[in-house]
Amino acid sequence: MIDPSQNLSAVRDIAIARGKVARIAPTIPESEARQVVDARGRVVTPGLIDLHVHVYDGVAPLGIPADPNCIAKGVTTVVDAGSAGAHTFPNLRKYVVNVVDTRVFALLNISVVGQSTLSPDNPWGELIDLCLANPTLAIRAIEQNRDVILGLKIRMTENIAGRHDLDALKLTREASDAVGLPLMVHIGGSFSTLPKMLDLMRRGDVITHTFRAGAGGILGANLRVLPEVRKAVAGGVRLDVGYGAGSFGWSVAEAALKQDLAPGTISSDVHQ
Ligand SMILES: [Zn+2]
Numbered sequence: 001m002i003d004p005s006q007n008l009s010a011v012r013d014i015a016i017a018r019g020k021v022a023r024i025a026p027t028i029p030e031s032e033a034r035q036v037v038d039a040r041g042r043v044v045t046p047g048l049i050d051l052h053v054h055v056y057d058g059v060a061p062l063g064i065p066a067d068p069n070c071i072a073k074g075v076t077t078v079v080d081a082g083s084a085g086a087h088t089f090p091n092l093r094k095y096v097v098n099v100v101d102t103r104v105f106a107l108l109n110i111s112v113v114g115q116s117t118l119s120p121d122n123p124w125g126e127l128i129d130l131c132l133a134n135p136t137l138a139i140r141a142i143e144q145n146r147d148v149i150l151g152l153k154i155r156m157t158e159n160i161a162g163r164h165d166l167d168a169l170k171l172t173r174e175a176s177d178a179v180g181l182p183l184m185v186h187i188g189g190s191f192s193t194l195p196k197m198l199d200l201m202r203r204g205d206v207i208t209h210t211f212r213a214g215a216g217g218i219l220g221a222n223l224r225v226l227p228e229v230r231k232a233v234a235g236g237v238r239l240d241v242g243y244g245a246g247s248f249g250w251s252v253a254e255a256a257l258k259q260d261l262a263p264g265t266i267s268s269d270v271h272q
Helices: 089-097 135-144 165-179 194-198 227-234 250-258
Strands: 013-017 020-025 048-053 075-085 103-109 149-155 183-186 206-208
Touching: 075 089, 075 135, 075 149, 075 183, 089 103, 103 135, 135 149, 135 165, 149 165, 165 183, 165 194, 194 227
Parallel strands: 048 075, 075 103, 103 149, 149 183, 183 206
Antiparallel strands: 013 020
């Protein structure tokens, strides 16, 4: 059993009564139980939290159904990271958040269409036209859904945010400041440099795909962590993994860890 809230990582028996944990002890006699589940060799833990998933199945082309991919795998709470924007959020709420068993929160994409454009057969992302970045509509959607929306999301890759990526980030900043919630920035392969983006980020904001390989990442010459990244982290910017298969480079992660730069959160970015 692993429970960080109790500093516990050990072999334990767990008694459950009326759907709740009743007792945790090195051994609990089987004779006291009506039903015994043998969990030897497995990890028993409180529900995991995944800070970056895409569960707007059927609307965001890369989305996946929440329950088979989240709660069925031990992840009880997730944050959908920008699958929906102001125009598509109402139905993320209606058809996903309100009906699935997984507890779903969301970051609202600054683009009104969310991540509904990009797919393997349509390489143009949600901010390729800057007109789709609308802080006024984002603010309104957030004010109406503060119980679900925890912040904003922007993807800064060039085929998504074009050459006006910093303008789009400024609009995201505007919405973020207006509602007093953080923003998450998806980095990598951008037109503008990472230090220029970090200039627009504040305490509590999140970089996702932190250990991505290739251009626009956290490492500079000789695989050294960029000084601007260290400064941002010292100022309270959080580093998220956002694994997503293609958004994680082992060589980058290993180099960063050797320089004592560790992620704050390990998220999956699970998607199709
Ligand atoms: Zn993502």
